[in-house]
Amino acid sequence: MDMIWMTLILLLVLLALLGVGLWVAFALTAIGCIALFFFSGIPVGDSLATAFYSSSVSWELAALPMFIWMGEVLFRSRLSEEMFRGIAPWVGKLPGRLLHTNIVGCGIFAAISGSSAATAATIGKMTLPELDRRGYNRNQVLGTLAGSATLGLLIPPSIILIVYGVATEQSIARLFVAGILPGLMLMALFAGYVIIWSLLNPKGAPAGESEKLSFVEKVKRSKPLIPVFLLIVGVIGSIYTGLASPTESAAVGVALAHLLSIQSGSMNWKTFQSALMGTVKTSSMIAFILVGASFLTSSMGFTGIPRELATWISTLDLSPQMLLLVLTLFFILLGCFLDGISVVVLTTSIILPMVQAAGIDPLWFGIYLVIVVEMSQITPPVGFNLFVIQGLTGENILRIAWAAFPYFLLILSAVILITIFPEIVTYLPSQMGN
Template identity: 45%
Template sequence: MSSILIWLLVLMTATLCAGIWIGPALIGTGIVLIEMFTSLPTHKVIANWAFNVLTSSDIVSLPLFILMGELLFRTRLSQSLFSGIAPWMSFLPGRLFHTTVIGCSMFAAISGSSAATTQVVGRITLTELLNRGYDKGLAVGSLAGAGTLGFLIPPSIPMIIYAVLAEESLLRLFTAGFLPGFALAFCFMAYMGARAVIDPKLVPADDRTRWSWTDRLRSLIELGPVAFLILTVLGTMYAGIASPSEASAVGVIGALLVAAFQRSLSLRGLRDALLGSVQTTCMIGMIVVGAFIVGTVLANLRVPQFVSASITSWQLSPFVLIMFLMVFYILLGTVLEGFSMIVLTLPIVLPVVLAAGFDKLWFGIFLILTIEMAQISPPVAFNLFVIQNITGDSQTYVAWKVVPFFLIMILFTAVLTVFPKFVTWPVDFILSR
């Protein structure tokens, strides 16, 4: 059994070091494992497994959610978010700092991409904050941290991948992400507010824009497109009108209507959105197929059971085990991006976690949180790259500024481990009705 794990490690390391994309690397590794350790007809089982995973009901929603994000990226939604949120921030310590976190939270509820959330919200809010004299370090750190909410607040592309590979209900997973997502956003805002109270110089003294209640009420019109899309996508799912895959199609129609209303989508923009969604979908689809092949081969060879029994023999408490996994994923996130972390580890890690008594639904949220940390863990940190492109700063500078938000995420994950009902209770409360 250990020889299988050694071959798996050697093959994956060799293919990735050779510069082969993660999808083909996984598929090639799966084929080699089938040929070496099983008597299965490779060409038949590969075709059968690929067809099964790519035609599952949950994976069908993937290209449509990606297309919705691509369309929204080309609208003026970021300007609308800032204009709608800013007048309401004068009540809070830190004032306009909070527009970044709230803007990312709202955009995350209509886009499943962390990088898209960071770029769409950041290109307006970060520019506005710096032009008004707000502290650059805190602004950059908050954008990097809040941008990761695109993975935790549904709809979420990594949640779709997890639901397919773990055979978990996508609607249950979406529901479980709401409360932790917005609670994490609140933690970010509380930290920024506390920093502003302790050091008032972070907020410019001359930024004393006065908004009347009439201005605030008018600003709600700017949030109309976002509210429309949230109701279109999430509202149809939880009202029982549409399944997640059907809601993704409704979301694309809603995004087209918003783009038409704002007159911000040209034919060239539509072509770029379609091309971008096809490229991203093909990349993710190949990764999912490869992961499913490797996972199925390992399951047939009873590798997960072997690893689970070995770890059980260590007699670790469940809390120590999950903290060990958090450290493992944080370290893994320094060399791999989020999707690769899911597909490479889930076939082996999930049986171990379930054997320790953890809920599959809860572990999905835990895994999404660790992937969020990977988004801001250098050197492989997509959110940091996005912010670099916006500000022109070095990745080292951006990475240092995001450290407080990274620590908040670690503490938040630890709290969810101690209180798992924080994740599972909303699912039982909402979907049981």
């Protein structure tokens, strides 16, 4: 009972600190200090210094700014201008036609940026004006963009998977590979829904707009995308085959991204500076949160709360499926108020011991957690994708949330599918060996 009261007190203090607008990193550090000072005999200063140093020198963490830099460079290249023109010929004959450009475009850019918000902003700038001009159903245009942009969290190289890997000491390479099939499955679910909806609502996707093109002509129109596609395959392929670690692949990816940008004529001193500054800002924010989370994890370990909480949960005799149901509801609720990275770093130190005690694979749980966090990106009041799209369109955020609701259900169905068939997550990592 003491453990429950300690947990509730710390949780309420954390919510209060976040509620008054304190930065997540400071809030996490403050809770760690309070936990050590009141609930353990460990010196706060020594523990703080040790946790800050040990978490900031992690070699795996070096991949984070590299992948962010790669995305920042390609974000500022002419890729965004060419993507719509390159994808459109391939989807023009499918039911739903150019609505699929949102899905495919988000899937491609997710493999570049690793960020959900950046994916929504980039693809939205390209497709929204064009789809509106052609008379596509407004709700479907908004929904496909909001839902598909969540792929930025899952399809490797995913920033949030790096955060989870560092926080839980899981292999980032195996996490990346584990995210490939679930990411493709989500794209297939989104595309299937658009096809079914379009067959039932033919006026929502105007006909007679697509040209009859030969295969060679389609390839010619997609030519600007081929180097980027090869870059993605090279980065992920080198990790999968064991030729390079995620950090090494990220470094190569950055170099190739700069070469592509120079070759396309979009790289200049101003672009280089803005990409570098964007990388520094994003990387610093995430690294700062990770340092605070590392200290909180260390502090919680000294108090014994995670161990006692896991023991208490085990006495409830919950089945793994029931535990996952409870956690899914918990993460969806938490995601209504926090961004995805904050959800991961706030919960892993407490949740992971319970998950492992229930016999759930931490690698599988990482993909499950990211998919659940994806749902929070399109749920009000703090759905970041909703805010991004509202900024692009000026639409009421509740209308955007309603348009995205079918995709929320599709992501939820993906959670159910990987629970019933965990091999969707574990098959590719199992083929990597040790």
